[in-house]
Amino acid sequence: MNDLFDYVLVGNLFTHEECQQYIKQLGIRRWNSHKWYDNAESKVSNHKDFSVTYDITLQNEMFKRVVKLNEEYVTKHREAFTTQYSGIRFNRYQIGESIVNHTDHINALFDGTKKGIPVLSYVGVLNDDYDGGEFMLCGEQIPLKTGDCVVFPSIFLYPHEVKPIVNGTRYSWVTWSW
Numbered sequence: 001m002n003d004l005f006d007y008v009l010v011g012n013l014f015t016h017e018e019c020q021q022y023i024k025q026l027g028i029r030r031w032n033s034h035k036w037y038d039n040a041e042s043k044v045s046n047h048k049d050f051s052v053t054y055d056i057t058l059q060n061e062m063f064k065r066v067v068k069l070n071e072e073y074v075t076k077h078r079e080a081f082t083t084q085y086s087g088i089r090f091n092r093y094q095i096g097e098s099i100v101n102h103t104d105h106i107n108a109l110f111d112g113t114k115k116g117i118p119v120l121s122y123v124g125v126l127n128d129d130y131d132g133g134e135f136m137l138c139g140e141q142i143p144l145k146t147g148d149c150v151v152f153p154s155i156f157l158y159p160h161e162v163k164p165i166v167n168g169t170r171y172s173w174v175t176w177s178w
Helices: 016-026 056-076
Strands: 009-012 036-038 041-043 051-053 089-093 099-102 120-125 135-137 148-153 160-162 165-167 170-177
Touching: 009 056, 016 056, 016 170, 056 120, 056 148, 056 170, 135 148
Parallel strands: none
Antiparallel strands: 009 148, 036 041, 051 089, 089 170, 099 160, 120 148, 120 170, 135 160
16 A cells, blocks of 8 residues: 555755745735635635735746656656646745645636646745744645745645744745646
């Protein structure tokens, strides 16, 4: 029997300098409150969530390395073959902010033309100079340093969360593939 963590891959995709530049570029973006989606209706959680933004220039710059990490994952787990990706969403967690334990069974990514659910989730961090904000997967902390990305199946067996930020600001990004 395989261990759930046999299907988790952590890789370093970006240098510390690149991540600092990305954070600087994100600093000029407009950030919005994260919303949970339920049956295509946006619903704001009472939980003190994080903020999100998108940047097509950064997304295009980052995607080649995300695809390369996906190729490494697929080489190891041929059954997880994926070819399409959502856009990259950037997350900002400030003091007291977190995201509750959840799974990525996200149908809101699909607009009717695209159909399905994500197969793989990608969570990357752009900095590690904050306190708190631990990334937890299946109840275990996955240590992530600046530039790291963790890839894991987007199914109910892989609940994950980010613990509340105690000090500083955590910048991260997510994307999904199917």
